[in-house]
Amino acid sequence: MARKTETWTDAPEGTALAAEIHRKLEVSHRQAKGLIDAGCVKVNGAEVRTHGLRLKPGDRLDVVFDPDMVYAELPRPSKSADSPFAVLSEDKHLVFVDKPAGLLTVPAEKHNDPCLAEAITDLYRRRGFKRFHLFIVHRLDRFTSGVLVFAKTPEALNGLKRIFDEHHLHRVYKAILVGELPENAGTLSDRLVERKSLRMAVVPEKTKAKHDLKGAKLAVTHYRVLERLPGHTVIEVKLETGRRNQIRVQFAERGFPLLGDQVYGTKSPLIDRQALHAELLGFRHPVTGEGVTVTAPLPADMEKVLKALRNARRVERAEAGIKGEEAIYKPKITEERKLERVRRAARFGEDRPGRGEGRPSREDRSARGEGRPSREDRPARGEGRPSREDRPARGPEDRPARSGPRPARAEERPPRHGGRPHAAADGPKGREAQRRPAFRDAGPRPARSGGPGKPSGPRPAGARGPAKGKGRP
Known part of the structure; x- marks a missing residue:
């Protein structure tokens, strides 16, 4: 079979080798x-087997x-074989995973190391x-380590x-810093720029160099102290912006690098990575x-570090003779303050009588008849009160007699308003009521007049117009 040769030099800059072959051929x-896997491709005379070059x-x-031959891609080892991760939550559009430390988020160009994105796809x-x-x-x-979200659609x-x-x-992170932060909470605001070594750096506030200001981006971080341990501080961090290496750079710039950070800090025997965990995403x-x-x-590795540091704190407190756990936000107590507390406690103990010294005991009070009787001396339930059956029956005749004359009823009361009937009151309404005839007592009620121009009495037969109450709203 005839083999075909294609040669060209007009490939766009930055294009991947496999994508360029797909476009050109x-x-x-x-x-x-x-x-590429079959060794049919050469770049500048050298055989290449990297798809993403x-x-x-x-x-x-x-x-x-050979145009008539099908070149199949060689199978590659799965990058998810040794990539343990946990799916925290997922739906039709999103998937949340717990990324372990040491695993790349996306594939790297220069390395063929496992990555989380390909592990999830597999x-x-x-x-x-x-x-x-x-x-x-x-x-990340x-x-x-911590929470990562990927989109499905x-x-x-x-x-x-x-x-x-x-x-x-x-976004909430938990971190362990080397050193003791002076404040319990605060906000860090800096401008970060990427250097030629691909490391991030904080731009000084008073700098005027254009090469430092070029590409600088604002980074804002809020933090609060969760726990103070010997030589270390456990903090909770909330990101307002999401710059690369933001937490690591800002705290290292202030002299408190993350524990185990080998790029911006120093190596630690307690942990082989930076003690940083993405705890919450919402x-x-x-x-x-x-x-x-x-x-x-x-x-587990950060839990192990915290356990070791807490044990060290207990040892230090035991050697110093201090009992109990120290509060999170409690300031450091000096020796002078400790001695002053001891002296205060001694003076307070001398002035105040001990327990039971200035007050009689419960037995002495019971012997003198003071205080509440004991449970044994109290009468049993129902002994001091007769039962319902033993109580005497009571009737209307047992009620106490009423003293004094009985009050008069309303109809027996004397008339008011100068001898006028009780129902008539002063005012125009009262006088009009007196003049108005009582129809109920004076026989049938007279027919109501229809007014001027209107006949009174029953409606004559054959009259036009609707009758009263019919056809009217």
Whole structure:
């Protein structure tokens, strides 16, 4: 079979090698990757087997292949085999996972290490979703654990991007710092810039250099102290902005790096990574609009560190002769304050009588007849009061007699208002009532006059117009 050779040098800058072969030769992506795996592709005369190699301007591509042959992509080892992660919550549009420390969020170009995105994709495809696609919204550092959210649909992806861009979400982290923070709570606000070494740095406030101000972005972090341990501080962090390495850089700049941070701090024998955990993530669902809040438990390595530091605190307090646990926000007590407390307690104990010294006991009070009788001396229930059957029956004749004359009834009372009848009162209404005839006592009531121009009496037969009460509203 005749083999065909294709050569070109006009590849766009930054294009992946497999994507460029797919575009130029008009073959499928799988066929393009198969050509690379079969050794049919050379870049600048050198054979290349990396699908995602980024091309530079002027690179020469030589592809030698058989047009009638199907080149299949070689199977690659699954990156999710050794990638333990837990699905915290999921629905039709979103999936929340608990990312373990040491696992990349997305694939790296220079390394073939396992990543969380491919592990989740493999999981869903093993469940039967052959055309499943995962959309990445945000990331966590490789050695940071905690909650991550991924989108399953383009609709959810667009909504999550808007939420993260406008910072309409709650992100809570838990961290262990080296050193003792002087404040119990505060806010850190800095401008961060990325250096050539890919490390983030804080731009000084008084700097005027253009190369420092170029690309600098505002980073705002709120924190509060949760626990103070020997030489360390446990804090809760809430992010207002989400810059890369934001928490690590801001606290390291102030002299309190994260425990185990080998980039911005020092190595620690207690933990082999930075002690940072994304504990909570909450926002309004981009599709349904309902509130969503997902939390991830603290990983075992950070729990182990906290246990060791708490044991060290107990040892220090035992050596100092202090009993009990120290409060979280309690200031450090000096030796002078301790001695002053001891002296106060001694003076207070001398002035106040001990328990039972200035007050008689309960037995002495009972012997003198004071206080409440004991339970044994109280009468049994029902002994001091006769039962219902033993009580004498009482009738109307047993009621006490009424003293004095009986009050007069209303009809027997004397008339008021100067001898006039009791029903007539002063005023125009009372006098009119006296002049008005009592129809009930004077026989039948006379017919009502129809007024001027209107006949009175019954309605004559054949009269026009509706009768009274008929046809009228």
